[in-house]
Amino acid sequence: MSGHGTVARKGLLLRGFGLLLVMSLVGGACGSDSGGNKHNSAARTDAGSSAAGSAVGAQAPSPGPVDGAGASATPDTAAAAPAVGSSSSPVPAAPSSPAAPSAAPGGKNSTSAAPGLRAANASAAAGGVPSAPAASSPSQPARPTPGAPAAPVAPVAGGTIKIGGINPLSGSLSLIGKPAEQAARAYFRSINDAGGVLGQKIDYIVEDDANDANRTRAAAEKLVERDQIFIMGPSFTPYSPDLVPFLESKGVPFIGWDGLIDKDDLPLASPTTVTVAGATLNLADALFPYWVQKENLKRVGMFYTEYGPAVTLRNETRKLAKKLGVEIVKETPLNQQTNAFVPLLLDMQRANVDGIIYWDAADIFLKAIVQEREMKYKPRGGWIVSHGATNKLVPESCGSFCDGLRTPWNVFPAFTSNPAVDHMKATISRYYGDINHDLYTEIPYISAQVVVDLLKKAGAVDRGKILDAARQATAYDTGGFTQGPIDISPGKAHLGRPTIVARAQGSAWTKETDWLPPVVP
Amino acid sequence: MDIFVQSAVYGALLGVGQGLFAVALILTFRSTGFLNLSIGAVATVSAYVVWDLWSKGSVPLAVAMLVALIAAAVLGLVTERVLRPLRSSSVVVKLVATLGAMLVVQFLVTTVWGTEESFLPLFISGGLQMGRVPLPWQQIILAGGTVASAVALQVWVRRTTTGIASLALAEDAGAARALGIPLGRVSAAVWALSALLAGIAGLGLSSFGILNNTEMTLSMVTALAAALIAGFENIPLAVVAAAGAGAFTAAISSISSVSHVAGLKESLGFMVVLAVIVLRPKSLGQTLGRA
């Protein structure tokens, strides 16, 4: 082995790989660029044609009482009239434990905010600009102009429509993610069993993100690029807000985002995203005024977790209180790690509050209320608590001490009973038996329904057409989950949805009011 | 001022219970040099067993508790056996190994009981009343048990031959072996005892109500701080330190202005840990005569 030969060979190799390096740099940057542009330009052409050719399937729901102001006057017969829903409620705080050692406090998310409450926005560059592009950097691709849907995706030969979904299927949030997936999937299966939609079967491909933001993004990339999904369907991941700009940039409609939309989240109102959920604000806007008036409260104390949505509720409550002439005497932030509530409650007691608000986090509430019960401390006006406490665990474990606790419902929750809910449970149990309905199975189910209905209305497996259909769905009939039809068109703030107030009585929840309109501060 | 004091007392009571974790930590550390982070998970297993048998099922409470504690002890034995080969490894390796053990035990919990959150009701309701502050019987009993075991252990470790021997292991395993001390059996017994204590703590502290996979590990951090303050050596001091930490955090929480700063309440404990570690003259390594 002559040294000479080796040296020569080495030199050749080096040159070869240097070339490869340069090629890949240029190629990597350029190649995908053009791909993306192709996508967008095709999208724009399609927009033209589809806009003209839309308006298929006249399922424009009958102009009924639309959400908002109109919904107020609901007398007692409202029990039969399903009301408008809103938020997918804050999850009862499940400290999340991702694919990582869960040594000490807090889980990955370290808070209790629900998947649905990730209202914060990656693209909220300047608060209040509706279609601001996500980037604070000039290199971000321009968003597809509103109304410019992506290129149509031809269904795969063999006649299936691929719908993607991202849920936390493992880790500690799986207690929500798994039933959510099952609920949506059950609906799709029922449709497939009845012949499918538009002559094709639905293939619902759900990826696990285990509550890790990096994996959420990886899941989305995989679904879009490798599985070539037609649209992203019902997804119940806390990182949905990260997904919205990404899916927009790929031209993939997102139908079934559980995310809450907030007045302040207006920038999140993406033109290619459809959500069933309503704004976080609705919770406070209906419940707080009702409670204050019913119990004649003048001074209240407020606990809140320091996570975005609860902070939104806090801010909204401040405005409401000012408007209603109620004094918020104490505001105390809470945390996953808070264990000793007695001192905090003593502080509240000392301040002589008439009622206490708990925004967000059912398991924090549970801990607090157990200790409050030991203290035998119950403010005159009782408590109100976020949607997250509305699973059965709270009244069952708290017992009669919690009588009078109030919480808001915006969509008929799955652990109650009404025709729509019962039908849903029957459908789900056909495929999955008796799953845990305590945690928002209704939201993904309704979202799946929306997907199918919009597909039918669009009349073709065409992204542009499905977005057109969505834009026209200003009065969508949820089939009994909401007070009346709701506006699910993209880009809306989903404000003003009426709320039902529930009340804990004898270790269970009961409906206290019918659909209350929100009071806008 | 009154609330401050009452809060402090309440916090101290809670803290003593968490001190039991500290005792468990010290036991394994002094005898085998492992900082066993998996005892939080072991405590969770105990709580889930009782919940499964007594709360969901209809097994009498005493039986359920017994089964739960046996399960905890068994877990301790198994963990010790699996990690035994690492007895003479470095601190890093041991720490990470117990992390691995914790992952496995947590996986066990989710496999058997799923990830659903549950509620474990109090075993004994009611309690003493100190002004406006309730001192629940469950906490009082746990605290009493902790103090009793701390005292008993301290006596055992100082006065009895088995006790002294068990702690000689960490100092110098070679010499201990040369003296005929059955290393394997002694360390197994110590780990089982440590796990048992963790199990008891898990049962007692479950009075917070929420039962899920990671809840118990939250208490671990206070325990860690307390054990640190005691130099991972002095068992009664650890219990006192835990009580003190609990009192401190609770009393601070009752001051409104503090509770306003985001995350301050909860971080205070850890900042104390940091301060203690940095300012303490003797390091843990020196306790064991190793660098």
Next chain:
Amino acid sequence: MATCKHFAVPLVVGAVVAAPYLFGEYGSLIGSLAVIYSLVALGYVVLTGWTGDVSLGQVVPYGLGAYATFWLSHTVGLPVGLAILLAPLLTVPIMVLCGLPALRLRGLDLAIGTFALALVGQLMVFRSLGEWLSGGDINPSFARQVVPVGRPSVGPLALHTNRSFYVAVVILGGLAYLAVELIGRSPTGRTLRAIRDDPIRAQVLGISVGRYRLGAFVAAGALAGLAGAFVASLRQGVTPATFNIFESLNLLAVAILGGLATPRGALLGGTLGAVMPELSRFHTFHFLQGRLLFVYGASLIALLVFRPGGIASLLRWDRQPPIPLPHLDGDVTAPAAGRSGSSALDPLLELDGLSVAYGAFKAVDEVSLRIEPEETVALIGPNGAGKSTLIDAVTGLIVPQNGRVLVDGREVTGLPPQRRAGLGLGRTFQTARVFPSLTVSGNLVAAAHHHVSDLGESKRVAARLLDDFDLTEYAESLPPSLPFGSLRMLEVALAWAPGPRILLLDEPTAGMDPTDVERLAVLLDRLKDRTQLAILLVEHDMGVVRRLADRVVVLDQGRVIATGSPADIAADPAVVASYLGTSADRLREEETVRRA
């Protein structure tokens, strides 16, 4: 096969770079994550693998890097590419601040301290950083959940596809990797390993242990900061939820799985961390889903039990490369000596009333001593007399209660050990302390390097030492495999490498067989002839004392009870009595009785 090796590296490089074409956007995302995690793992290699400090708080600089990128690009307005490059630099001052108090900690204390630091970060800092840094133009409740970051541009090319971003990240990450590899193979790398092996030995050799440890801490932080900057731009946003204690532990776990001893292990670990969770998406690996925790935990334990070096050690990637040492050319000259230019009147070493006490117990009691250049003084005495304590006090490992230590007329009593080494003190220990993870030549180069102008010179010194101390055949061996006599010789060689002017030898011949003792004696004679070396020799072997010592000082219970020539001392009854444990008078009585 040699040819295989030649192809291996370029093949891997080529594969890595060509990967974007094979795996598309999704694959490139995973690839970028692999690079990101590898960078954090590289930090662990430097800090924990090489320097021996366990930090459970790497997530803190990771998060700081991400938020710094946000701040620089959004609020300060820099182009994203520049923000990414500057972000790791911003972590440096913060890590210095955190690292300074951390210097007081070692081992488990440091692990727990950094754990607590990560918790404080998670609970207080990261949650609010988004809001604090956003400059007010993002709604605060959002900013607390997620803040936007863009993708960088390389000139006219915007890297908004994952493929292009991957290429950029691989290149930058590759540079960082190369830098770490270079450090590892450099004297700095060897010094770090020496510090991990035996910080006291290192200190005594003149290595500023604190500075190196801080440097490693900051470097690991910068690597994690770069990773954070990448991840912020990759995901086009920063969420505080990412930077929690579990993530820290997760990253440590994969770093350990890959192997902490070598940078290539970090690459393995990072790739593992990125690829494993994604594998479960594909049919063959579906069983992994939901079982990842268990797989991590079980493999961690299995690995630690059977192969603590991680997969890298399984693949035998952690072998140390041989250090090419120059051939000796003829005349061996002395290694660079310590300070010169001292007054001829000053003794080389002077102890003035030195006392060390532990509570009421006086280990060293008012010892005064002078040693001149070229003098060999033997320090003898029964066990427990305080000889080793005395040496510890002279070299600065123990702080005396009273008295002074002067070298060349300069007072060194307050100086830390590493400073005293620079002034000409060298020592060995009772139990031979060398650096077990470095090869013999590595040990010598590391020891010489801190007193010699450059690497070449230190290699020459090492070559000479190998020859002088008869260690040439063991040059590439690790110390634990040496025969005992050679190990002792190595230790003396280490002490000699920095070129001290006085050697303090603590029982150097203990446990040696007669041939080795003779070898050492001959060697010490030669060293004395070559330089003006003074020796303070703690010994029990009277033969060696007689052979080497000019003067003998006898210590008993911390006090000097006799000094004189070896012959005088051997006959002194007080000395004999102290060894036998009786009093001098009784000895004389017994002697009288015996004669009678």
